Structure formats: C-alpha cells, structure tokens
Amino acid sequence: MTSPAVDIHSLTAEQKLELIDRLWESLGPDDLELTSEQRTELDRRLDRLDSGELQEHAWEDVRNEMSREDR
DSSP states (O other), X not given: OOOOOOOGGGSOHHHHHHHHHXXXXXXXXXXXXXXXXXXXXXXXXXXXXXXXXXXXXXXXXXXXXXXXXXX
C-alpha cells in the first residue's frame, strides 16, 4: 500500500489530527509491545480494579467533572 507523499507542514491542524487518527487506527494489537515494566504496571492496575480498590468512571462523567472544575 503506497500513499502519495504529504508535506506535513502544509497541513491544517485539523488535517494533522486526522492523519494522526488514521495512523493510530492502522496499528494492530500486536504492533506495540509493552516493556516488562509497562506490563507489570498494567497488571497492577488491573488487579486493583478487579479487587474493587479502584472505581470505573464513564469518560463523559470525567469530562463533565473536569469542565465544572475549570469554571
């Protein structure tokens, strides 16, 4: 798959964000390897979540709370 060369300096901010999104979405789960430290930290966080020590929050609720704090 070949795409035409793009002068990224000529892109608008919106076009750059779209390009970033397309690049990110093109990655598969096996394209990024975690270091052993990252895997350990991820496992630690998942264990805390599974044990009930941490609570889940919907992104919409977090965003709304952050918006209220900015006022």
